[in-house]
Amino acid sequence: MFLTWNVSREITALGTATSDNVEWSLSQTEVEYLEFARRAHLGSDLTELRRRFDVFYSRINTVSDAQVFAVLRNDPEFTATLAEVEDWLDQIVPIIDGTDVELTASIPTLASKLEDIRTEVRVLSNSGLKLFASKADLQRQGIAQTMFELALALAALISALGLSVIYLIRLNRQVSERERAERQTGARMNTVINTSLDGVIVSDNAGIIVEFSPAAEEIFKHRAADVIGRELGAIIVPDHLRGAHDAGMERMRRGGAKHVVGKGRVRLEAKRSDGSIFPVELALQSATTDDGDIYIAFLRDLTQQMADEAELVEARDKAIAGEKSRAEFLATMSHEIRTPLNGILGHMSLLRDTTLTGK
Amino acid sequence: MLLRILAFLAVIILTSSLGTAARAEGVILTVTIGGETKTYDRQALESLGLETIKTATIWTEGVQEFQGVPLYLLTDAIGTETGTLLATAINDYTVEIPLSDATEGGPILAMRMNGEIMSLRDKGPLWVIYPYDQNAAYRSEVTYSRSIWQLDRIEVTQ
Numbered sequence: 001m002f003l004t005w006n007v008s009r010e011i012t013a014l015g016t017a018t019s020d021n022v023e024w025s026l027s028q029t030e031v032e033y034l035e036f037a038r039r040a041h042l043g044s045d046l047t048e049l050r051r052r053f054d055v056f057y058s059r060i061n062t063v064s065d066a067q068v069f070a071v072l073r074n075d076p077e078f079t080a081t082l083a084e085v086e087d088w089l090d091q092i093v094p095i096i097d098g099t100d101v102e103l104t105a106s107i108p109t110l111a112s113k114l115e116d117i118r119t120e121v122r123v124l125s126n127s128g129l130k131l132f133a134s135k136a137d138l139q140r141q142g143i144a145q146t147m148f149e150l151a152l153a154l155a156a157l158i159s160a161l162g163l164s165v166i167y168l169i170r171l172n173r174q175v176s177e178r179e180r181a182e183r184q185t186g187a188r189m190n191t192v193i194n195t196s197l198d199g200v201i202v203s204d205n206a207g208i209i210v211e212f213s214p215a216a217e218e219i220f221k222h223r224a225a226d227v228i229g230r231e232l233g234a235i236i237v238p239d240h241l242r243g244a245h246d247a248g249m250e251r252m253r254r255g256g257a258k259h260v261v262g263k264g265r266v267r268l269e270a271k272r273s274d275g276s277i278f279p280v281e282l283a284l285q286s287a288t289t290d291d292g293d294i295y296i297a298f299l300r301d302l303t304q305q306m307a308d309e310a311e312l313v314e315a316r317d318k319a320i321a322g323e324k325s326r327a328e329f330l331a332t333m334s335h336e337i338r339t340p341l342n343g344i345l346g347h348m349s350l351l352r353d354t355t356l357t358g359k
Numbered sequence: 360m361l362l363r364i365l366a367f368l369a370v371i372i373l374t375s376s377l378g379t380a381a382r383a384e385g386v387i388l389t390v391t392i393g394g395e396t397k398t399y400d401r402q403a404l405e406s407l408g409l410e411t412i413k414t415a416t417i418w419t420e421g422v423q424e425f426q427g428v429p430l431y432l433l434t435d436a437i438g439t440e441t442g443t444l445l446a447t448a449i450n451d452y453t454v455e456i457p458l459s460d461a462t463e464g465g466p467i468l469a470m471r472m473n474g475e476i477m478s479l480r481d482k483g484p485l486w487v488i489y490p491y492d493q494n495a496a497y498r499s500e501v502t503y504s505r506s507i508w509q510l511d512r513i514e515v516t517q
Contacts, residue, residue, distance in 0.1 A: 035450065051479065062418050
């Protein structure tokens with residue numbers, strides 16, 4: 001943050017120059033002085049002499065007023081020298097502004113007076129060099145420092161970026177591993193469902209079929225593609241149980257008691273595609289997913305089992321009936337045979353116990 | 360007839376008196392283009408149109424008010440559309456000012472600072488002033504070097 005501000009400040013400082021070519025401007029002071037001095041020594045062209053004085057005067061004025069020289073004016077030696085030159089100018093102004101005759105008369109004085117400030121003007125001209133050189137040095141150091149900090153920050157930024165990239169790669173790997181695991185689980189689940197002998201039907205909270213296993217297709221004679229997305233009740237629930245089914249779904253949606261879900265195996269009746277009713281054994285479970293509750297039904301067609309059971313009962317009943325008639329037959333027979341046998345037995349015992357007479 | 364002579368005399372007197380007034384102030388700008396020379400006194404320059412720029416400069420302390428002729432009005436008056444302006448000061452300091460600088464919102468040839476006519480001792484008679492405060496692009500070494508003071512000659516070169 002601080003660095004950003006620093007950099008932008010440096011850039012602004014470089015972008016807008018606050019100084020003219022200061023050293024050059026200062027050295028011009030001496031040039032203008034020498035030009036004025038040359039005119040004074042020639043002493044012929046008064047207009048040009050006055051003009052050169054004005055240019056020199058203006059130059060000194062600039063040095064004492066201009067904002068670019070403010071730094072220099074902080075230096076007491078510079079200010080003292082400048083004040084001497086300004087005093088000198090104030091002495092000369094009346095001579096220059098006087099009449100032509102007076103000026104011509106004053107030229108020798110002027111020439112000697114010019115020598116008085118030669119050194120001072122020279123000092124002014126050169127004073128900028130040292131100061132501005134050290135200032136430039138400071139500025140250069142400042143920029144170098146900022147650039148160095150910028151490089152450090154950049155290095156930190158790049159390493160942070162690198163770390164983020166590594167972290168992202170790891171995260172990506174984790175996610176793809178999890179995805180693969182999920183895909184495998186899904187495939188396994190699908191295999192389980194598809195090979196299950198029991199029909200598996202999955203519906204969402206609204207009773208809309210979302211899965212219909214091959215075994216369920218076989219049991220209900222529906223094709224999965226035809227029934228997925230349709231309402232469960234209309235497909236497999238017999239008409240006379242529709243009312244109870246719809247009421248049960250409605251109750252569960254409102255969070256009420258679940259009468260069938262999670263209650264183990266329940267025998268119910270179901271409807272095939274041709275409308276025929278047949279008995280089923282049903283196990284129903286619910287699961288919570290991101291899309292809300294889903295219901296998973298495992299269904300087994302009991303038609304064959306029920307038929308087998310009926311047959312068995314019939315066979316048993318028949319056996320029992322046969323047994324019973326045989327017992328009855330034996331009882332009747334033993335009773336019915338006993339009477340004639342008793343007669344015969346009596347005769348036989350008479351024959352044994354008595355001797356036969358001649359009669 | 361007499362009336363016409365009188366009128367004629369009046370015109371002569373009037374123009375000559377105007378002429379002396381102008382001469383008293385003198386020519387403050389000489390423009391050279393293709394060997395031809397045009398001169399402008401203060402009045403002639405002012406008649407081109409004046410504009411005021413309030414800006415600080417690096418050669419003064421604080422914000423100053425400069426009044427003068429926009430450079431583009433002068434180049435329009437000269438009728439030049441291409442080339443470079445060679446601006447020269449009384450001390451023969453010369454800078455090149457590209458004609459592309461002569462735009463609206465660009466530099467003016469300042470004649471007055473804070474309402475006062477600028478004398479030679481105050482960087483007069485003409486000082487090229489850009490609106491430094493209004494446009495950061497003008498706060499550059501190049502523009503500062505073009506801000507010539509004590510200007511008295513402009514030469515248009517192709």
